[in-house]
Amino acid sequence: MSGTFYGLGVGPGDPELITLKAWRIISHAPVIAYPAANGNESLARKIAAPFIPEDVTELAIPVPMRREREPAQEAYDEAAKLIARHLDDGKDVAFLCEGDPLFYGSFAYLLDRLAGKHPTVIVPGITSITACAAQIGRPLAARNDILKVLPGTLDAERLKQEITGADAVAIMKVGQHFEKIRGVLTELGLAERATIIEKATREDERITRLADVPAGERPYFSTILIYQGSEAW
Amino acid sequence: MSGTFYGLGVGPGDPELITLKAWRIISHAPVIAYPAANGNESLARKIAAPFIPEDVTELAIPVPMRREREPAQEAYDEAAKLIARHLDDGKDVAFLCEGDPLFYGSFAYLLDRLAGKHPTVIVPGITSITACAAQIGRPLAARNDILKVLPGTLDAERLKQEITGADAVAIMKVGQHFEKIRGVLTELGLAERATIIEKATREDERITRLADVPAGERPYFSTILIYQGSEAW
Known part of the structure; x- marks a missing residue:
């Protein structure tokens, strides 16, 4: 049985602006994923850091920052495969998103690739x-x-x-x-x-x-x- | 010394979509206020209900629902006076807002009347x-x-x-x-x-x-x- 793919808004910066729902899911998910552009520290991870358990599997997803309208499709294909591997193992994966997952975020690219095949729950965040x-x-x-x-x-x-x-x-x-x-x-x-x-x-x-x-x-x-x-x- | 006037977004309906910050403030504020249109149940209160302590003072603010562009200025004047009385007593007042306080809400009317005279903190909510x-x-x-x-x-x-x-x-x-x-x-x-x-x-x-x-x-x-x-x- 597939794990659930969670898209969690973690808000704009203050960790206290995370919702109770996102906080609960972060506290229990066995796998926590987040975008990490070009090897930089992930802002989404930094915001959620006080609530990430120590014994969790972390996936830093290398999402390239691109200014062009056309996104780096291959990078998202690879990211989706990486996440799907854990979901197929029956593990829930919580993907952390700065702000809100569906408000100008890169989460939509992953959603499009994973939602049809895995149970998906999206938790809105403070924009x-x-x-x-x-x-x-x-x-x-x-x-x-x-x-x-x-x-x-x-x-x-x-x-x-x-x-x-x-x-x-x-x-x-x-x-x-x-x-x-x-x-x-x-x-x-x-x-x-x-x-x-x-x-x-x-x-x-x-x-x-x-x-x-x-x-x-x-x-x-x-x-x-x-x-x-x-x-x- | 004046108490602090808090404008708290409680999100769209699911109580778990309240932020950790709003939850903390609701848990500690001695006075909880919320709009109650024409004697109806307050939706904002209903959303936050699981987190409102029992021994708190509650203020149901009679905010008329009006379709016209011109708001009921007198009602907001009265509401602000009612809230100010508690602030002047040195008590913090947490005003609960459906969704976000500054996204199409009536909170702006109270903010305009109270912010200059009392310390004010606004906590954004899920829209x-x-x-x-x-x-x-x-x-x-x-x-x-x-x-x-x-x-x-x-x-x-x-x-x-x-x-x-x-x-x-x-x-x-x-x-x-x-x-x-x-x-x-x-x-x-x-x-x-x-x-x-x-x-x-x-x-x-x-x-x-x-x-x-x-x-x-x-x-x-x-x-x-x-x-x-x-x-x-």
Whole structure:
């Protein structure tokens, strides 16, 4: 009998933002897997570390970080085979995902390869965007707002078009696209209303008004929130 | 010295989807508050019920459910005063919020009234949209997708305009707007790709393809997800 494949959201960084359900599964799963890009430390593992038992089998899945739209299909094929070997042995495998498994994560690639053949349970996690809103104490969206989540990879024209008319905007994957995004927001008169949150809820979290970020800096692991909804509460 | 005002996301329904942080605060706060619309049972309280100590002071906050854009300002003024009385007594108050406190919740009204005067901590919660994606096992958004979260209250023309060109769409506040939304999605050829999730992660959860919902039914507490991103994983 196959083990169960668990996709567990471990939230944005603070280990206490793991759910009781994910915590219970991490505490009991015989095999814990997580993405480890190019031999770097796995952030998902680091977040869950306080709850990973000592006598567990760990699988660091070498998921290459790629900027292109086309993912490294072969790497996911290999990763799925590695995980399937443990499932076929009747062992449950808990795959740890930063944030939420199905919100801009690589988990979807594994899900597509494993869900049809093995019992699968997905546990949602706290997303970076709700964590960011909590840290700055402003609504992510309210009432009848339209909320748009935009990748920073969009070109300036498309960004401008999407941001115009949205009540609330969260821009993900900022990194090397920072100056382009700041340019668009400045042009739209929104630089003063935009906040950039780096490493939300982690020990080295940093919160800055967009207008105050020094030129040339490229904040990684960061999200920009803009709230244009009504200010009348 | 003032007590701390906590805004705690308790997630979409399954009590195990509460975070360790919210659970810890619920277990220790001397005062637990929650919205109770028009004398109905509080869903937020129901979700957190397994973790609420017996000897705690409970505050059911009469927050009227209103469909209009303009909220019942006086009700929130009263609610804030009620909560402030306990904070001024030096007691921490934990306000329970369905889902996430700052994702389409009424918590923002209380935050606006209390945050300036009392120490405030917000704990993000699992949103209905990530919970829905987990329950149906499909991505909410991936790669460089644009994700739009739309209120069902938008008129048909605007809905059509926003859904066109979005890779991923979550429609909230479906209820009485269901047939209008289904009409738009059918016209756009998306009815077969749309899933409606009612009461996600609760015991009476129901998942239906949009095309299969009987005419005349109005599913409340429901979210519609449409994923138009690439199917090539």
